[in-house]
Amino acid sequence: MDARRPTVYDVAARANVSIATVSFAFSRPDQISDKTRERVLVAARELGYMPSAAARGLARGRTGALGLHSFDLLIDRPQGREPDGTVTAPRGVSLPPGESFVPWDDASGDYLVDPRAFPLYVDEVQRGFELECRAAGRPVMISSGSDTTTAVAESAGRVDGLAIFPGPSAAVSLAQVTLKMPIVLFSTPPAGDGHHRVLADNAGGMRELVTHLVRDHGASDFAFIGAVRVADYRERFEAYRETLADFGIRTPDTPFDDSLLGEDLGYTPVLAALRDGTLPRVLVCASDQLALPLLDLLAVHGLRVPDDVIVTGFDGILAGRLSTPTLTTVRQPLEAMGRTAARLLLDSRGPGSDAPVVARIGTKVVLRRSCGCSDAG
Amino acid sequence: MDARRPTVYDVAARANVSIATVSFAFSRPDQISDKTRERVLVAARELGYMPSAAARGLARGRTGALGLHSFDLLIDRPQGREPDGTVTAPRGVSLPPGESFVPWDDASGDYLVDPRAFPLYVDEVQRGFELECRAAGRPVMISSGSDTTTAVAESAGRVDGLAIFPGPSAAVSLAQVTLKMPIVLFSTPPAGDGHHRVLADNAGGMRELVTHLVRDHGASDFAFIGAVRVADYRERFEAYRETLADFGIRTPDTPFDDSLLGEDLGYTPVLAALRDGTLPRVLVCASDQLALPLLDLLAVHGLRVPDDVIVTGFDGILAGRLSTPTLTTVRQPLEAMGRTAARLLLDSRGPGSDAPVVARIGTKVVLRRSCGCSDAG
DNA sequence: TTGTACGCGTTATCAC
């Protein structure tokens, strides 16, 4: 038996027809006689023939797949920890042929469900993207890479359209990317580059949150945690400042603490304020992933949330429902964002033929215990 | 400006070289002079050139990507609900060019985090698969479909190896699939078809669980919930019976309730027993996704868990930590299973060249409140 | 070091 995959030629030979007829038998069933078609289909089945997606993509000029690309962040990070906060688990081991039993490895925490690591922001968006593509019968290519141009190009060659998660550092170089296919950028401010945008209503959500904190909790002593070089975070910071200004509360024009990612990194200004006893009453974090480790940090230092300090997040990831206390946050419709991105690519008429869309998607404050409210969901 | 995607010819023309030189500039940087290479790279960047994966795959015979395929289950299901229990959210809407604001849609529950819907069993495995591929710098194709042969073939042409989640009904037809590439099947008993297997130690986990229920809770009145036509469930059911037999407890040779998927479906036998007051003391469910809706059902009917009924699950998905009461279960190393599958495909020397591996991965009982224990994690 | 020419497996456009 041939190790090679059978081709149209094999089928054609077996059915005593030309390769064109074989192709038609599949793509234009009504253009050929029933008898011939039947013969071809039988031959194809007997040979186990299945068309090569690569060749088909070449001939047709499109692959039918859509891509979702994430940039690896380029910042330093502790060993074994991904830039998005997830744990890099030990690699899968190589296994010998035949049956083998892989024992439960107590040492690797990744075996246990850790909502701090999964699902995160990107995971929920990705899921929405996948669901929408699945509904459309289109495969999804998941790719990642740090080198902007090369990595994007690499994956771009495989798909008809590409949705991109920019890392903090990738924003700049993305402008150079001139791909001849529809592109959607998540959480990236519009820049007239012809690419679509899907992003949350950061300003609206932050305004609603800060208003709640001032009005309902009488807060006036605020600090912002998060680095403004992340576009989403910057929008949140600006809305935070503006809202406080509207209430007559003045704040510095830079964040109190510009830790970029949570966990063991950063929080230096917070730690310093803790020592000095000058920690503000309210810590507004630019994301849940920044707020959750902060809750731990404060607990370690004997501060009670929300009695001593109020902490809020942004995104509405699942882990915020599991923390102690539960986390007040602004929920982004992450799945809807993923779906919207997919829709934009699916609806695209062709390379560059459609005017760029900027989809700003509504957010919603979720009040929980970390601000002093009780859980509502 | 040309709307067409630029090719090697365009780059070659612009850089005044031949297409071979362009190709070498990317694949064999050391074979050509620095000067020429630089010229080519500049031209490529200016044109926004990216190699076509389709053409490359055709020429090279492999694509560099790995695939993960899920079968849509073929059973009837309520509108708007996926076979795996996830909610099919409203489709993303089409948007006009320019800025548009999409308001928060209170009506669509999918906007809110619902751990009952995500992440599920498959999501965790998929994540492991993706992490391992990402570490290897390989893109992942996510595909799905109900028609075995066609759907698999469709994705087969795009990847060098394929991992497959079989649906309950797909097991049979999979045998026909003769792809000339390495294949890993999740949760599918070995069948001498030359494909790799990655599956959990269902028997070991179930034995440990049942032993706990008998020894530590003195249980003797058992019932099993789950359909044995799912391979994993069958292994669990058999281990359940054998363990109980070892304790001298006799059980019917078919499950008490063969509901296949949770939520609003099924549980007919449970409901009947509820009416008759003949519900067994312990309900051992074949999966968490089967156990969680059952908890709700019992609560609705005024039964207290674990006081009146003990309920256990299997899988260890996140939602089991959030239910009331929290769910005693058997944790599968889902992420590790995904990683292992990816490793098998990555390590594969070539089509059919390696002897099939059966990786049986250890499980672990997680005791929580639904069996009367207190939460341990 | 660089250029030419062919093959990869389809689809599509023509004749017949």
Add this chain to the structure above:
DNA sequence: GTGATAACGCGTACAA
């Protein structure tokens, strides 16, 4: 209705 045959874009012997 069916059969030749030319793209499709890239990799790569082989020649120069």
